[in-house]
Amino acid sequence: MSDGTCLRRRKGAHEIEPKTDLTRWRFSSVEGRQKWYYVASSEECAREQNALEAYTLGLDTSKFFPDLPKASTAQEAVQKAIKFFSGLQAEDGHWAMECSGVLSLAPAILMSCYAAKISLPEEVERELLRYILSKQLPDGGWGLHLKEQSTVFGTTFSYIAMRILGLGPDHPDVVRARINLHKKGGALGIPNLGKVWLAIMNLYSWEGMNSPFPELWLFPTWLPGHPSTYWCHARHITLAMSYCYATRLTVEEDELIQSLRQEIYVEDFSTIDWPAQRNNIYEADLHAAHSWMLDAAFATFNLYERYHFTSFRKQAIAEMYEQIKADDIFSNATNSSPTCKAFHVLISRYADGADSPAFQEHISRIYDYLWIGQDGMLIKVMGSQTWDTSFAIQGFLEAGVQNNPDYASCLKKAHEFLKASQIVDNPPNYQRYYRQMNKGGFPFSNRENDWIVSDCTAEAMRTLMLLEEKCPFIEDHVAPQRLFDAVNVMLNMRNSDGGFSSYETRRGSWLLEIMNSSEIYADCMVDHTYIECTSSVMQGLKHFRKRFPNHREDEISDTLNKALQYCRNMQKADGSWLGRWGVCFTYGTWFGLEAFACMGYIYRGGEACKEVTKACEFLVSKQMKDGGWGEEFESYRFRKYIQHTVSQIHQTSWALLGLMAVRYPDVRVLERGIQVLIDRQTLIGEWPQGDIATAFYKAGTLHYNAYRIIFPIFALARFTRLYPSSPVAKELLKNGSVHAVQSQNGGC
Numbered sequence: 001m002s003d004g005t006c007l008r009r010r011k012g013a014h015e016i017e018p019k020t021d022l023t024r025w026r027f028s029s030v031e032g033r034q035k036w037y038y039v040a041s042s043e044e045c046a047r048e049q050n051a052l053e054a055y056t057l058g059l060d061t062s063k064f065f066p067d068l069p070k071a072s073t074a075q076e077a078v079q080k081a082i083k084f085f086s087g088l089q090a091e092d093g094h095w096a097m098e099c100s101g102v103l104s105l106a107p108a109i110l111m112s113c114y115a116a117k118i119s120l121p122e123e124v125e126r127e128l129l130r131y132i133l134s135k136q137l138p139d140g141g142w143g144l145h146l147k148e149q150s151t152v153f154g155t156t157f158s159y160i161a162m163r164i165l166g167l168g169p170d171h172p173d174v175v176r177a178r179i180n181l182h183k184k185g186g187a188l189g190i191p192n193l194g195k196v197w198l199a200i201m202n203l204y205s206w207e208g209m210n211s212p213f214p215e216l217w218l219f220p221t222w223l224p225g226h227p228s229t230y231w232c233h234a235r236h237i238t239l240a241m242s243y244c245y246a247t248r249l250t251v252e253e254d255e256l257i258q259s260l261r262q263e264i265y266v267e268d269f270s271t272i273d274w275p276a277q278r279n280n281i282y283e284a285d286l287h288a289a290h291s292w293m294l295d296a297a298f299a300t301f302n303l304y305e306r307y308h309f310t311s312f313r314k315q316a317i318a319e320m321y322e323q324i325k326a327d328d329i330f331s332n333a334t335n336s337s338p339t340c341k342a343f344h345v346l347i348s349r350y351a352d353g354a355d356s357p358a359f360q361e362h363i364s365r366i367y368d369y370l371w372i373g374q375d376g377m378l379i380k381v382m383g384s385q386t387w388d389t390s391f392a393i394q395g396f397l398e399a400g401v402q403n404n405p406d407y408a409s410c411l412k413k414a415h416e417f418l419k420a421s422q423i424v425d426n427p428p429n430y431q432r433y434y435r436q437m438n439k440g441g442f443p444f445s446n447r448e449n450d451w452i453v454s455d456c457t458a459e460a461m462r463t464l465m466l467l468e469e470k471c472p473f474i475e476d477h478v479a480p481q482r483l484f485d486a487v488n489v490m491l492n493m494r495n496s497d498g499g500f501s502s503y504e505t506r507r508g509s510w511l512l513e514i515m516n517s518s519e520i521y522a523d524c525m526v527d528h529t530y531i532e533c534t535s536s537v538m539q540g541l542k543h544f545r546k547r548f549p550n551h552r553e554d555e556i557s558d559t560l561n562k563a564l565q566y567c568r569n570m571q572k573a574d575g576s577w578l579g580r581w582g583v584c585f586t587y588g589t590w591f592g593l594e595a596f597a598c599m600g601y602i603y604r605g606g607e608a609c610k611e612v613t614k615a616c617e618f619l620v621s622k623q624m625k626d627g628g629w630g631e632e633f634e635s636y637r638f639r640k641y642i643q644h645t646v647s648q649i650h651q652t653s654w655a656l657l658g659l660m661a662v663r664y665p666d667v668r669v670l671e672r673g674i675q676v677l678i679d680r681q682t683l684i685g686e687w688p689q690g691d692i693a694t695a696f697y698k699a700g701t702l703h704y705n706a707y708r709i710i711f712p713i714f715a716l717a718r719f720t721r722l723y724p725s726s727p728v729a730k731e732l733l734k735n736g737s738v739h740a741v742q743s744q745n746g747g748c
């Protein structure tokens, strides 16, 4: 795939006509809680659509963002981009941009709503259908993510979703999908997570599943393989699936279900040998095969299942319910991920009752995950509110917008938002629920979600500090105690190898990966240590130490030194680092270089330490003919750099940011990259959508709509600040000599 058009199937957004009047959609957000709603045609729209709404929906935005002359320098380009992007800031100060790409999420929510008898507004349903149809592959099927070939999982889920949304079995797209599914042998080859949803929908027998052994939740935590040692996402998905399995939560049979039983299988439903399907997974769906140890464990669990003790089972159900409820309460029913959210909504309906406040709260929180983009409505993989806002502001400040009074209110609002995103207290009795202290941390999305991430904490804390240092007009500063809390939480997240994981400290060992039963994702059982998280925490702590040199001084120094050693240990022989949350070596190497830069390891007098030199050599060796960088998302799966055919805006920005962080001395290299960013900027000041920016767990990809804007802003701004005399930076100095301005304080 060359240019990212894969993100839009059917040759473009507008090939599938919108199913609602797009001008009637409105967006609201309070402290990052996002909500799209439709103003019925019988009602008066209380206000005109704003720039964010019109832009997100793909409507005409010329009255907000008129075409401007093409920028000829980095400075012009960055000013233009900031003017544009500040126009998209939401009313509560954050940037609300799509973070999407997991195609099973909307079908799962739809099945949950179907089973829990929740009716979504008609307009929401119509736009959900548009999105699903827009992602149908030419062969009639769907993958699990935007770059995947069609699979049984993707196709079965989208098929059921289309039927729930009202398309009949003879609709041409449904027919195409069915033919595709039948060619794959029907829905029986669906992986584990899919089997659970089919069983809930009464389309599959619980007998056809390997037992997840729900009693595991009653075992002591020191037992190897206890769920408390899993990565939080693996833990919570296992929890929800085990609860549904243990209670055999199943929707009543109705006409649609009877019909679906005929449609999604090749064989007669009543003749299927269910136990024989437990390990039946279609080849293209399988990304993490069972180990023999897992198969042996399943054989034991399945045997136990036949004779299990009812009293143990009851206790296990009660324990799992308590764990599930705790997450509902802590996360305000948004849960750790939308995958869990779909389960929890349904569990709440069955366990708490249709009229319970808990269930009603769950329904209202479905809207927190709904997002309408140019291809219709989808379920976000998470909101990226805090993350995107932190990087947007870092770029803005690097560009010096604090000196322009026009942006004062934008910066103030962002400051307010970030302040409001910090978690102010630990959840009650959190250790009981295998959580870690989170007081002072920041989430990826917004405070109400309650799940903090190490790098989101570091980036948000640093951004808040930068805002307060650079903007005299921001007076309502964060109390130092809140910054101390952020530092406490980060120090509490140190791993023994010196690095940092994402949500919690690393608990299980690599051995746990052998027991990965997800079948669709690899490397997802443990919260491993990541270069990105480690580097962000280092930059955050380094910045903090400048202002509070005596606060937990020894621990911070020790943490920084050990973290740097971790970075050294993780560097590959070719100088790169493997990034896990962005594609891939380019992303990882950017963070690796920032880590070294913030510790003062930059080029001086044309020389740098060997780690920095090698990393720069690696990046420079990957610079493409046009001056940009481009790496295929498959690099992560194959663990080697795979060259893209087209340079990508986000990767060009990451590579440039890394090189500039360490003051790479050959400015020509930087200028060529910067020129790509200038040339590709559109007339309104944004950049066109490129290829996918994130690959995770070896078999997932994510689409971040903000990355093609925030990272070029950051790179252009850093270039303009560091190399003002480059002819590519500023018009005024066009004839000046080209040299780097060495700064003493590294990239932080």
Ligand SMILES: CC(C)=CCC[C@@H](C)[C@H]1CC[C@@]2(C)C3=C(CC[C@]12C)[C@@]1(C)CC[C@H](O)C(C)(C)[C@@H]1CC3
Pocket (backbone or CB within 6 Å): 102, 104, 233, 337, 338, 339, 381, 382, 387, 444, 453, 455, 456, 502, 532, 533, 581, 696, 702
């Ligand atoms: C089908 C399934 C399992 C869906 C759930 C997906 C979530 C578990 C994924 C989606 C987005 C995701 C990849 C993300 C992250 C963790 C796992 C997430 C939440 C984190 C927070 C990890 C730390 C990273 O540095 C960064 C902050 C970039 C990402 C953001 C997205």
